[in-house]
Amino acid sequence: xxxxxxxxxxxxxxxxxxxxxxxxxxxxxxxxxxxxxxxxxxxxxxxxxxxxxxxxxxxxxxxxxxxxxxxxxxxxxxxxxxxxxxxxxxxxxxxxxxxxxxxxxxxxxxxxxxxxxxxxxxxxxxxxxxxxxxxxxxxxxxxxxxxxxxxxxxxxxxxxxxxxxxxxxxxxxxxxxxxxxxxxxxxxxxxxxxxxxxxxxxxxxxxxxxxxxxxxxxxxxxxxxxxxxxxxxxxxxxxxxxxxxxxxxxxxxxxxxxxxxxxxxxxxxxxxxxxxxxxxxxxxxxxxxxxxxxxxxxxxxxxxxxxxxxxxxxxxxxxxxxxxxxxxxxxxxxx
Amino acid sequence: xxxxxxxxxxxxxxxxxxxxxxxxxxxxxxxxxxxxxxxxxxxxxxxxxxxxxxxxxxxxxxxxxxxxxxxxxxxxxxxxxxxxxxxxxxxxxxxxxxxxxxxxxxxxxxxxxxxxxxxxxxxxxxxxxxxxxxxxxxxxxxxxxxxxxxxxxxxxxxxxxxxxxxxxxxxxxxxxxxxxxxxxxxxxxxxxxxxxxxxxxxxxxxxxxxxxxxxxxxxxxxxxxxxxxxxxxxxxxxxxxxxxxxxxxxxxxxxxxxxxxxxxxxxxxxxxxxxxxxxxxxxxxxxxxxxxxxxxxxxxxxxxxxxxxxxxxxxxxxxxxxxxxxxxxx
Ligand SMILES: Cc1ncc(C[n+]2csc(CCOP(=O)(O)OP(=O)(O)O)c2C)c(N)n1
Numbered sequence: 017x018x019x020x021x022x023x024x025x026x027x028x029x030x031x032x033x034x035x036x037x038x039x040x041x042x043x044x045x046x047x048x049x050x051x052x053x054x055x056x057x058x059x060x061x062x063x064x065x066x067x068x069x070x071x072x073x074x075x076x077x078x079x080x081x082x083x084x085x086x087x088x089x090x091x092x093x094x095x096x097x098x099x100x101x102x103x104x105x106x107x108x109x110x111x112x113x114x115x116x117x118x119x120x121x122x123x124x125x126x127x128x129x130x131x132x133x134x135x136x137x138x139x140x141x142x143x144x145x146x147x148x149x150x151x152x153x154x155x156x157x158x159x160x161x162x163x164x165x166x167x168x169x170x171x172x173x174x175x176x177x178x179x180x181x182x183x184x185x186x187x188x189x190x191x192x193x194x195x196x197x198x199x200x201x202x203x204x205x206x207x208x209x210x211x212x213x214x215x216x217x218x219x220x221x222x223x224x225x226x227x228x229x230x231x232x233x234x235x236x237x238x239x240x241x242x243x244x245x246x247x248x249x250x251x252x253x254x255x256x257x258x259x260x261x262x263x264x265x266x267x268x269x270x271x272x273x274x275x276x277x278x279x280x281x282x283x284x285x286x287x288x289x290x291x292x293x294x295x296x297x298x299x300x301x302x303x304x305x306x307x308x309x310x311x312x313x314x315x316x317x318x319x320x321x322x323x324x325x326x327x328x329x330x331x332x333x334x335x336x337x338x339x340x341x342x343x344x345x346x347x348x349x350x351x
Numbered sequence: 352x353x354x355x356x357x358x359x360x361x362x363x364x365x366x367x368x369x370x371x372x373x374x375x376x377x378x379x380x381x382x383x384x385x386x387x388x389x390x391x392x393x394x395x396x397x398x399x400x401x402x403x404x405x406x407x408x409x410x411x412x413x414x415x416x417x418x419x420x421x422x423x424x425x426x427x428x429x430x431x432x433x434x435x436x437x438x439x440x441x442x443x444x445x446x447x448x449x450x451x452x453x454x455x456x457x458x459x460x461x462x463x464x465x466x467x468x469x470x471x472x473x474x475x476x477x478x479x480x481x482x483x484x485x486x487x488x489x490x491x492x493x494x495x496x497x498x499x500x501x502x503x504x505x506x507x508x509x510x511x512x513x514x515x516x517x518x519x520x521x522x523x524x525x526x527x528x529x530x531x532x533x534x535x536x537x538x539x540x541x542x543x544x545x546x547x548x549x550x551x552x553x554x555x556x557x558x559x560x561x562x563x564x565x566x567x568x569x570x571x572x573x574x575x576x577x578x579x580x581x582x583x584x585x586x587x588x589x590x591x592x593x594x595x596x597x598x599x600x601x602x603x604x605x606x607x608x609x610x611x612x613x614x615x616x617x618x619x620x621x622x623x624x625x626x627x628x629x630x631x632x633x634x635x636x637x638x639x640x641x642x643x644x645x646x647x648x649x650x651x652x653x654x655x656x657x658x659x660x661x662x663x664x665x666x667x668x669x670x671x672x673x674x675x676x677x678x679x680x681x
Contacts, residue, residue: 146427176420
């Protein structure tokens, strides 16, 4: 952990720990539910990204906008979306953020600036560019953050969006959550250069690579990038280097991941490591953290119970929200 | 004192320019994005001419050649509270940004349970066989097949202005298709000031009693030509201009076909799986017992658009006439 951590105020540090612990606990529980068959859903675990998500949560303000991906849980929790709403949506229930129509890959929560998330790799970047245009035209002091995996840096939309953001000096922070894997393919097997931050320099913007297992270092970089965006200083590309601590999806195995690599990464598991550091560095004592842990466990248990008890959406919801005006639907029912 | 300005005669391009100008003047949230749309060029068809000079390049943004980026940015700007109008030079290039249109623009309202509407207009051009197979495809059926997308095709300057105004004001994503064959040659009177043609309101261009011809866009002109000459043979043809394909004014279609008991659908898109397939099926479902003849379709053949005009491809007045004659048994 970076030594400058002590300069961060204690409340922020505890907030970051709470976020990490919430994400880990929720993710682990969701993975269990998928494995047991109780949760019939594609679910993309965020294990390994908790530090990056927490740093993002601390760096972003409510008025800042976030465009995320299918690996959405950590980003949503960090942005301040209600855990009950998230989980009910993961279960496809009526009380979900999107009334059960979005599912885990498509969370939206406009109230906290979690604008959208996408199941299509790399598609969020151009959308963030548009939100950046909106912020610029509004003259607003608002950052737009978009998260995406390392695999997304190969797709055309990535390059189109980065060029536009660089060209128009948009207030966009591109956060690459580099977990070293694109599904089952390691980064060295799909990228001509694995220096993703280096690649971004071609688009005339600030670029930084940071150790994503170090929440404080990551927070500093993201905080600066958001501040730059808000003050009209243009876009930043941040490559957060981490490692995926699980398989690609909730049910996938991870036998193809080199055991030594995974073991080394697991030794740096963000939430427990940050907890240990908080105690060692005197930021918090065991009793304070135990209290946080108990609160998180209760909140997670409550959110799962809420989600599981939430009713299924009513069948007539099927044809709501296709258009603003339902009479514009050319054909309803099975015809 | 109210001053009623007289209608002005103008081209489709001028009418669309007027619609954009007025929308931008009335609502600062209307912004334009697209390749080459800024002055001095003002867009490939000059639809945006003068607008960047008037409203600035922050609101009229000439973009890199990056269709995914353009539509994606328009989606994002819409999510950020704007009403972007994105120009994609030719309809063929919608294939480049299909993801942003189909998976994002069209679905975000639905997937978010109504929380994330995307009030976006995509203007694009079709037409002119002169450019060959990658610059003149009529792909409107693709977008009709995507719940959440509206599809609008004007056939005359007044509608061009009124439908574009409606698209921009609409809270859903609209695809607005401009036919190059009409853009400069089709002239007509256009109401001054704000003029809105509601989406989903078909227009009966010509009343008739024997056969209903249902069409839109470029083919309205050919249908009217065919109807005029059929009148000389004593056949009375009603011509309906759909104006928007989604929403679809099925009431007007069915009421007309119920009266005439015969229908022909005409469009530039391929006949196979084209918009006419859906329309014919719907007429058949609703009016099976009433019809005196099968519903016929006249559309493009099943090949890419050939470059040579010798390889006749799009519906012509002659082909429309032949189809109408077939339905009346002549
Ligand atoms: C355009 C597109 N192609 C393929 C997929 C299937 N897919 C889902 S996740 C994934 C891997 C993406 O890797 P990365 O961008 O590194 O993100 P991560 O899953 O590691 O967070 C792929 C190929 C997709 N969702 N979208």
